[in-house]
Amino acid sequence: MSDRLQLVFIGTGASIPSPRRRLCCLAVERDGEWLLCDCGEGTQFHLSRNSISPGKIQHIFISHLHGDHIFGLPGLLATMQMLERSQPLTLWGPPELATYIHWLQKHELLTLGYPLVIEQLPLGAVEQRQAGPFAVTSAPLSHRIPCLGYRLQEKEKPGIFDAPKAEKLAIPFGSERKQLQNGKAIVLADGRKVEPAELVGAPRPGRSIVFCTDTRPCIAGRGLAQDCDVLIHDSTFGPADKNRARQTGHSTSTEAAKLARLAGAKQLVLWHISGRYTPEEEEAMTKRAAAIFPAVLLPQDDLNLQVPRRMVQ
Amino acid sequence: MSDRLQLVFIGTGASIPSPRRRLCCLAVERDGEWLLCDCGEGTQFHLSRNSISPGKIQHIFISHLHGDHIFGLPGLLATMQMLERSQPLTLWGPPELATYIHWLQKHELLTLGYPLVIEQLPLGAVEQRQAGPFAVTSAPLSHRIPCLGYRLQEKEKPGIFDAPKAEKLAIPFGSERKQLQNGKAIVLADGRKVEPAELVGAPRPGRSIVFCTDTRPCIAGRGLAQDCDVLIHDSTFGPADKNRARQTGHSTSTEAAKLARLAGAKQLVLWHISGRYTPEEEEAMTKRAAAIFPAVLLPQDDLNLQVPRRMVQ
Numbered sequence: 001m002s003d004r005l006q007l008v009f010i011g012t013g014a015s016i017p018s019p020r021r022r023l024c025c026l027a028v029e030r031d032g033e034w035l036l037c038d039c040g041e042g043t044q045f046h047l048s049r050n051s052i053s054p055g056k057i058q059h060i061f062i063s064h065l066h067g068d069h070i071f072g073l074p075g076l077l078a079t080m081q082m083l084e085r086s087q088p089l090t091l092w093g094p095p096e097l098a099t100y101i102h103w104l105q106k107h108e109l110l111t112l113g114y115p116l117v118i119e120q121l122p123l124g125a126v127e128q129r130q131a132g133p134f135a136v137t138s139a140p141l142s143h144r145i146p147c148l149g150y151r152l153q154e155k156e157k158p159g160i161f162d163a164p165k166a167e168k169l170a171i172p173f174g175s176e177r178k179q180l181q182n183g184k185a186i187v188l189a190d191g192r193k194v195e196p197a198e199l200v201g202a203p204r205p206g207r208s209i210v211f212c213t214d215t216r217p218c219i220a221g222r223g224l225a226q227d228c229d230v231l232i233h234d235s236t237f238g239p240a241d242k243n244r245a246r247q248t249g250h251s252t253s254t255e256a257a258k259l260a261r262l263a264g265a266k267q268l269v270l271w272h273i274s275g276r277y278t279p280e281e282e283e284a285m286t287k288r289a290a291a292i293f294p295a296v297l298l299p300q301d302d303l304n305l306q307v308p309r310r311m312v313q
Numbered sequence: 314m315s316d317r318l319q320l321v322f323i324g325t326g327a328s329i330p331s332p333r334r335r336l337c338c339l340a341v342e343r344d345g346e347w348l349l350c351d352c353g354e355g356t357q358f359h360l361s362r363n364s365i366s367p368g369k370i371q372h373i374f375i376s377h378l379h380g381d382h383i384f385g386l387p388g389l390l391a392t393m394q395m396l397e398r399s400q401p402l403t404l405w406g407p408p409e410l411a412t413y414i415h416w417l418q419k420h421e422l423l424t425l426g427y428p429l430v431i432e433q434l435p436l437g438a439v440e441q442r443q444a445g446p447f448a449v450t451s452a453p454l455s456h457r458i459p460c461l462g463y464r465l466q467e468k469e470k471p472g473i474f475d476a477p478k479a480e481k482l483a484i485p486f487g488s489e490r491k492q493l494q495n496g497k498a499i500v501l502a503d504g505r506k507v508e509p510a511e512l513v514g515a516p517r518p519g520r521s522i523v524f525c526t527d528t529r530p531c532i533a534g535r536g537l538a539q540d541c542d543v544l545i546h547d548s549t550f551g552p553a554d555k556n557r558a559r560q561t562g563h564s565t566s567t568e569a570a571k572l573a574r575l576a577g578a579k580q581l582v583l584w585h586i587s588g589r590y591t592p593e594e595e596e597a598m599t600k601r602a603a604a605i606f607p608a609v610l611l612p613q614d615d616l617n618l619q620v621p622r623r624m625v626q
Contacts, residue, residue: 016395017358023388041388042355045330065422071388075336075354078380082329096420103416107409108458109378145421 005030005154005207005307007230009269009299010046014236014250015068017042018275022301023068026232026271027052028152028209030133035059037150037211037232043072044079050302054080055087059131062093063213064147065100074104081112088115090131092138094146095120121148126220139224141215144249149215151224154206157309158183162199169194207307210265213272216246217255225263229307233259235270235298238277238285257289257296269305270298318343318467318520318620320543322582322612323359327549327563328381330355331588335614336381339545339584340365341465341522343446348372350463350524350545356385357392363615367393368400372444375406376526377460378413387417394425401428403444405451407459408433434461439533452537454528457562462528464537467519470622471496475512482507520620523578526585529559530568538576542620546572548583548611551590551598570602570609582618583611 006029013021023040027047034057036043047054054076063069073091080089091097098118104110121127121138123146129136134152141147161181171177171194176186180196187193208228212221215234225231236250245252251259253270260268270289273282286298299305319342326334336353340360347370349356360367367389376382386404393402404410411431417423434440434451436459442449447465454460474494484490484507489499493509500506521541525534528547538544549563558565564572566583573581583602586595599611612618 016392017361019361022358041385042358045335045355048330048332065420067388067391067422070422071384071391072354075380075384078384079329100420100422107378107413109380109383109413 002031003157003309005209005309007209007232007269007305007307008050008052009301009303009305010036010043010050011040012271012273012299012301014272014274016275020279020301021273021275022046023072024213024272025072026211030154032056033058033132035061035131035134035152037061038063038069038213039073039076040068041071041075044076046301047076054083055085057089058087059090059092061131061136061150061211062091062097063141063149063211064094064143064145065096066145066214069214070097070100073101074110077101077110077112077116080114081110085114088117090117090119092119092121092129092131092136092150094123094148096146123148126223137224139220141212141221142218142249143214143216147214149210149212149221149224151228152209152211154208156206157204159201159203162201166199169199171199204309207309209307214250216249217251217259222259222263225259225265227264228266229310230267230269230305231260231263231265232269232271234272235285235289236272236274238281239288241274253285253289253298254292257292260293260296265293266295266310267305267307268293268296270296273298315344316470316622318522318622320522320545320582320618320620321363321365322614322616322618323349323356323363324353325584325586325612325614326381327585327587329588333592333614334586334588335359336385337526337585338385339524343467345369346371346445348374348444348447348465350374351376351382351526352386352389353381354384354388357389359614360389367396368398370402371400372403372405374444374449374463374524375404375410376454376462376524377407377456377458378409379458379527382527383410383413386414387423390414390423390425390429393427394423398427401430403430403432405432405434405442405444405449405463407436407461409459436461439536450537452533454525454534455531455562456527456529460527462523462525462534462537464541465522465524467521469519470517472514472516475514479512482512484512517622520622522620527563529562530564530572535572535576538572538578540577541579542623543580543582543618544573544576544578545582545584547585548598548602549585549587551594552601554587566598566602566611567605570605573606573609578606579608579623580618580620581606581609583609586611 008027010025011022026037213234233256321340323338324335339350546569552567
């Protein structure tokens, strides 16, 4: 089993597709299993362009029911059916998501043979659930309509086993070593007692991805992002358009950088970028954000980001 | 005013988008005004790639409510709104189309500021209406769910005015010539009577586009296609898969060619091509169809076809 956690930025644009940016979708892979955050129109084509098979997607998290975040969902669900999917798929989102999907099913716009589980998340409270390898926290953000932010938190991993030292202490291969790795002390045949701390390093913390779009900078978003590895945050506008950001329930790149700094995130990804900006303007936005929070990235569509596990001293 | 009538084959594939074929959409232009037949997911991106501005689309005809024919519609309508459209748009289709769009509007998945007119067409009868420059005939096809075929019939154009002969007969410029062109006899100042037939050729027939997908070959489709200029017909499968075509309510390329021949169409476009076929298999399908009906075309996405006006002897 590999320890890979990667993000593929399928669609990084806002509202209207532009020649440079598609509609909203983030794909997350952990050890061959995929999940999506949002599913703008065209997602199924762009997954295929990134060699991400719909059959490998286990979970889809939906932030809110604006078209640029969900109009790719019915087509993707239908394609999974036509590819003869049999394993379950879980959709996560606001209660209206279930209403929408059930309506499409009732009117035979969607006819699915595989189990579709819809997990309705509350709009007024922080909620914790388990989704595959991730503990998921959802929280209500601050947008024009009800909208959820998500934190995907990997479990911690046991510390590294010091094999050379185990050799030196003549600890046999097999159950003894396994017990130590599982945190249990052992007594060897010669009577020596060995504690796990002698051979096993500190547990390695799980990684965390936080997806906060569409939203004003808000307390709930900051709470989700606390000490996370990667924060993907609404950055629809540049700092000069901050009034427009406020009016439309979005954030500027500068506001996203300030929130990332306050939350102690390790990496910020500027997200949901308006099609109005030129590449030069995007570069200027990124530089201004970097003055506040240096580990900032404004990705192009299809960019791939590997999330390393943090080293423990 | 130009006399252009062109077809742009935006998406020529069936059911699932393949790397070579997108989902169903035909764009039709007459003198700068556009209409669409069907609107599969991604239509708005591919219109933009063909420099077709959503603002120039006046009518959208929907054949039936299968996802590969309509899941691009909500996104396109939303984009028209974001581009601040003000002029009306007319949607044509089965009654369920109105139910779908009204549901999206009621749940604020679509919020439109421009007038959206939904023309509900009957599922059990042939219907005639007017849509911009076209007389539209709809008729129920033979698919797994209710599905409409469309004939778009241009008006005939007055015959060509013989300007050299008018000069010879010393017919003054202005109202006299206009009257002749409008089919009325005139009396000149010197008492000569001139009949329009002396100077104006036979009226030039309007052109006709027939869109029949998804469907088995059927009487209604043949009726729509009678003597048409271009017949775009379901050809999901090759002749070897004729049982599958029958089971799924589609046609083979051979069946489409037979229907085009019976109907006396001038040009057949094989349409809604399954992604299962290689380019070589498609070529073989086309050759077999051409043995039955020579003026056959199996288009690639984005191909552009100019429809000439027929010459009258």
